[in-house]
Structure formats: C-alpha cells, structure tokens
C-alpha cells in the first residue's frame with residue numbers, strides 16, 4: 001500500500017546545506033610590514049551569538065572592519081551570507097550592522113532626528129521611517145528619550161543609541177566591536193539582555209570583547225585570537241576541554257608542605273605545584289590524571305592529607321593560560 005498521508009519515513013527533499021553567516025578563508029591583513037591578521041579561517045553560523053575574544057592588538061577590530069567592508073584584506077577572502085566582502089561590498093553593507101569601537105555622536109542632534117537621518121541614508125521610505133525609528137528605540141529601551149539631545153544622554157544610553165542606529169535597516173548580521181566597553185555593570189547587563197533578545201529574533205551577532213566572564217554566559221560559540229592567529233573556534237564550553245590547560249586541585253596537608261610539593265612535582269602527570277594561601281595548588285594533565293593521583297601521591301609519600309578539592313576554571317582563567325599575553 002502506497003498510502004502514507006503523513007509521509008512518515010520519507011526523506012525530506014534534499015536541501016542545500018545552510019549558508020554560514022560568516023566564513024573567512026586564510027584571511028590576512030598587513031599594515032605596512034606589520035601582519036595584523038594571519039590566515040584566519042573562521043565560520044560563524046546563522047543565529048549564533050558569537051564571542052570574538054582576544055587581547056589588545058590581537059586583530060579583532062581589523063577582522064570586523066574587513067567584514068564590514070571598511071578595510072580590504074591583504075590576502076584570503078571573507079564572505080557574509082555567501083557574498084564576498086570585496087566583490088559584493090554593496091550587498092554586504094545592506095546585510096550587516098557595524099557598530100565600531102569608537103563612534104562619533106552628533107551631540108546637538110535629537111535622538112529621533114539622528115535615527116531618522118540614518119534611516120534615510122539606507123533609503124527607508126519616509127512613510128515607514130517613523131515606525132522603524134520607534135521600533136528600534138523600543139528595542140533598545142530608549143523610547144522615553146526620543147526627544148532628548150544626544151549630548152544629554154548618559155554613556156550607556158549613547159551606546160544603546162549606537163546599537164539602535166545599526167538596527168535601523170534590519171540587518172541580518174550585527175558586528176559589534178566592544179559594545180559594552182565603558183559601561184557600568186547595570187548598563188552592561190542591560191546591553192547583554194538586548195543582544196539576547198536580538199538573537200531570539202534570529203539575528204546573527206558577533207561581539208568582540210576581552211571581558212570573558214561576560215561572554216561565557218552570553219555566547220553560544222566563540223573564537224579566540226592572539227597576534228592575528230586563531231587559537232580556538234567552537235562552542236564556548238569547548239574552550240576548556242580543547243585548551244589542555246590541565247585540571248587544578250587544591251590540597252591541604254598537616255605534614256611538611258615542602259615535602260608534599262616535592263612528591264607531587266616528581267610525578268610526570270603534574271604540570272606544576274606550589275603553595276598558596278596555606279594550601280597546595282596542583283595542576284595535572286587533563287588526559288589521565290584526577291584527584292586520585294594527587295591523593296595517592298601524597299599519602300604513599302607519607303603526607304597527611306586533610307583536604308582535597310578540584311578548582312573550576314572559568315573562561316577567563318583558561319584564556320589567560322592559552323594566550324601568552326603577547327601584544328604586537
């Protein structure tokens with residue numbers, strides 16, 4: 001019988017694989033003799049809230065400016081939603097909203113006037129502009145300030161206005177270069193909540209920052225770059241597992257701590273051990289070492305172990321360990 005009204009077990013018509021929101025291939029950029037970006041291969045999926053992490057001078061702004069078509073690559077290529085950022089720059093500009101790390105504000109303009117101006121730049125018809133401006137103001141929580149002079153807004157409000165400006169043409173991809181820098185903790189949290197709302201609306205968001213603890217809870221995926229090179233790219237939770245930074249244990253002994261450290265350091269699985277705040281801080285290799293190794297080493301060596309626990313490493317700590325803190 002061929003009747004299968006529910007079409008169960010039938011293969012869905014084979015669809016082309018989804019186009020990533022951003023893809024770069026061996027993307028490089030030099031400023032004179034200085035290589036700011038070196039062979040970067042990066043993929044950002046649609047609807048990702050993607051953290052772009054790196055120390056000062058790592059190449060974050062350079063990458064975002066290339067994706068925003070403001071800077072051309074020295075070699076390699078980058079695509080935004082399948083469009084080449086150099087050959088198809090006009091198309092790309094309509095698909096993205098780029099919020100630079102520093103943006104001049106027009107202090108003598110009113111909030112609504114400012115957004116209306118940018119709406120006109122994107123050729124949004126006058127008839128719908130008023131509604132569009134009201135919508136983006138609502139989204140960033142600035143409706144009450146619509147008639148205010150920009151110069152009279154607080155720093156946090158100006159940042160939110162900057163975000164409203166990049167949303168005016170309803171872009172699919174947001175490139176935000178440290179959007180929360182200089183904001184107080186409450187304003188940062190508000191900014192993060194807005195970004196999560198935008199992600200729920202289906203936007204793809206790349207956010208650069210060096211505040212990792214913040215990105216850890218906000219982003220689903222991230223990349224870490226250092227000196228223009230990619231160190232990690234993948235799920236936020238995967239950073240720790242991939243980074244091979246080891247597991248850290250804190251142990252307390254009631255016998256000679258110096259002797260205990262000697263015992264631990266003699267084990268090949270122990271990367272490092274030292275005394276800190278009256279406890280031993282022991283880093284062991286990730287792969288085949290655990291608390292049992294630490295306990296066994298100490299007890300067999302005659303130490304009296306009175307406390308042993310594993311320390312959780314946050315993304316911040318992992319970042320400090322995988323990067324060498326080198327700037328260019």
Ligand SMILES: Nc1ncnc2c1ncn2[C@@H]1O[C@H](COP(=O)(O)OP(=O)(O)OP(=O)(O)O)[C@@H](O)[C@H]1O
Nearest residue numbers: 031034036054055056057058059060061062063328
């Ligand atoms: N216009 C320029 N001319 C010369 N060198 C530049 C220029 N812009 C950036 N650089 C250099 O390129 C490297 C990468 O800079 P970039 O601004 O991309 O880093 P970043 O990761 O955004 O750093 P930060 O966290 O400080 O914003 C740095 O060494 C910087 O000095």
Ligand SMILES: [Mg+2]
Nearest residue numbers: 060061101177
């Ligand atoms: Mg920067």
